[in-house]
Amino acid sequence: MFSQFRNEFPLSEEKWNEYISYFDRIEVPAKTILLKEGEISKKLFIIEKGCIRVWFNNNGKDLTTQFFFENQSVASIESFMKKFPSQAAVETIEPSVLWYIHKNDLDKILEEIKEIPDLRDRLINMLFQRTFDYMKYFVSFIKDSPAQRYLNLIEERPQIIQRVPQHYIASYLGVTTVHLSRIKSKLLQKK
Amino acid sequence: MFSQFRNEFPLSEEKWNEYISYFDRIEVPAKTILLKEGEISKKLFIIEKGCIRVWFNNNGKDLTTQFFFENQSVASIESFMKKFPSQAAVETIEPSVLWYIHKNDLDKILEEIKEIPDLRDRLINMLFQRTFDYMKYFVSFIKDSPAQRYLNLIEERPQIIQRVPQHYIASYLGVTTVHLSRIKSKLLQKK
DNA sequence: TTCATTTGATAACAAATGTTATCGCATGCT
DNA sequence: AGCATGCGATAACATTTGTTATCAAATGAA
Known part of the structure; x- marks a missing residue:
């Protein structure tokens, strides 16, 4: 390991x-x-x-x-x-x-x-990076529609789509399972 | 200064x-x-x-x-x-x-x-605290309704309410100015 | 296999929020 | 004072999202 x-x-x-x-x-x-x-x-x-x-x-x-x-x-x-x-x-x-x-x-x-010093600096950079990741996540949450955020997940974190049950994904996106189903079916129609 | x-x-x-x-x-x-x-x-x-x-x-x-x-x-x-x-x-x-x-x-x-070391540790703690603040902010964004978030602002950051024009507050809360007006008028009715 | 449980899709309706437009008040500039 | 501008309230209507209920498919345990 x-x-x-x-x-x-x-x-x-x-x-x-x-x-x-x-x-x-x-x-x-x-x-x-x-x-x-x-x-x-x-x-x-x-x-x-x-x-x-x-x-x-x-x-x-x-x-x-x-x-x-x-x-x-x-x-x-x-x-x-x-x-x-x-x-x-x-x-x-x-x-x-x-x-x-x-x-x-x-x-x-x-x-x-x-x-x-090398490890110490790396630790500090990790902390900064975590802050930046939160900012990015947060901004996407206000900026993008749930459908766009779902598309982002597909692009950026396909593991989540593939391995995580949909009701957890829905709560992660900030919508109900019903609405996530609707988002998915609309995306399918467009293709 | x-x-x-x-x-x-x-x-x-x-x-x-x-x-x-x-x-x-x-x-x-x-x-x-x-x-x-x-x-x-x-x-x-x-x-x-x-x-x-x-x-x-x-x-x-x-x-x-x-x-x-x-x-x-x-x-x-x-x-x-x-x-x-x-x-x-x-x-x-x-x-x-x-x-x-x-x-x-x-x-x-x-x-x-x-x-x-003292200053260094304080710097690191500041970074952690900033991460925690973002997490808190983010969780409140998904957990609470815009009306609740507005009430939180009144409680926790009254300076914002007092000094910042309302359309900036609306965008900070993630709603339109129209909707923030509605929130305010509903809160007034309840009192 | 069989049955219960979990998961996901869909429909009908309700509530929340956005959009556009209009009005009025306050503010600052000349 | 007079005028343009910014700011905020409100109404009417559109869109998005939530709620509840039902059904079907997948999954897991006996």
Whole structure:
């Protein structure tokens, strides 16, 4: 799982092995709740196989805000960083194979690697990039119609279209399942 | 302008004076474009007096995404950081008194202060906080009705309601001016 | 296989929001 | 003061999106 990332990290063999030893592997079925709404997030997950969504409970309706697939890391990030109760829940969509690390262990690692300027700068750039991604996502949400956003998904994130049940996609797009069906059938007519 | 921030920065008197000498002061009327769409952002502004909006041109309609008031710093941040042409424009709403610094000078300062762990960590936390603010903003956008979002603005950012013309507020809420008028008149009926 | 459950499509109707046009008030300029 | 302009309210109508209900197909468990 981790060897593919080995050469990205300028670390000694010892440190590398120490760091990956902090991770545990689990296999879970679909619809496993990894973090409940209101809980404090204490684990960061990395997906070996499967997919995960992050969602908010909004008056009983669920509102999916993010999807994650293989090799991505997942946490309710604000809860994880600041030890706040999470507003969001984290749940598998498919049966999944996951690796996770406890926050305490990750904090140890981060404390150590931030003395390495190269890694430190990369971390900062990641944070910036995440901000920019949110901005882009948000602007598209106000700018584009649901139909256009659906087309964007097809172009930019085909995995979502292929692997995620449609009602989750609808909530991600901010529309009802009924309306997403209408969008799809209109798009088919035009072709 | 800067003396109120003096004690937040653990810097020598010399460095402090050097850093603030990089800033210039300008006075501009309302509706002054500080950055055009498509330009690369090379200045960071700090508002002494007045207010500013950041907006996107979307098929001729403008879409305001952010408002800034006294003591806040403003730039088209992705353009400024990465030297990309800016998708957004930056424009004064009121006649304003601004201070600005060129990116080159700011980069020099940042390069120096990031060796100070305290300042460096604060910078990183700022970036995280900005990410969290965007997430919150975004979630509210999908979760809440325009009327609810308008009520949130009254509660959380009364400056916007008081100082910003209504058509900018409408575009910020993602609705037309007509619809915002309807929202306001319905809220009045209920009281 | 068989049955229950999940998922998705569609129709009919309701509610929310956009579009266009008109009016009036306030503001700033000369 | 007088006038143009910007801003906001409102009405009538159009379009988009939500709600509820029903049905069909796919999927999963016994």
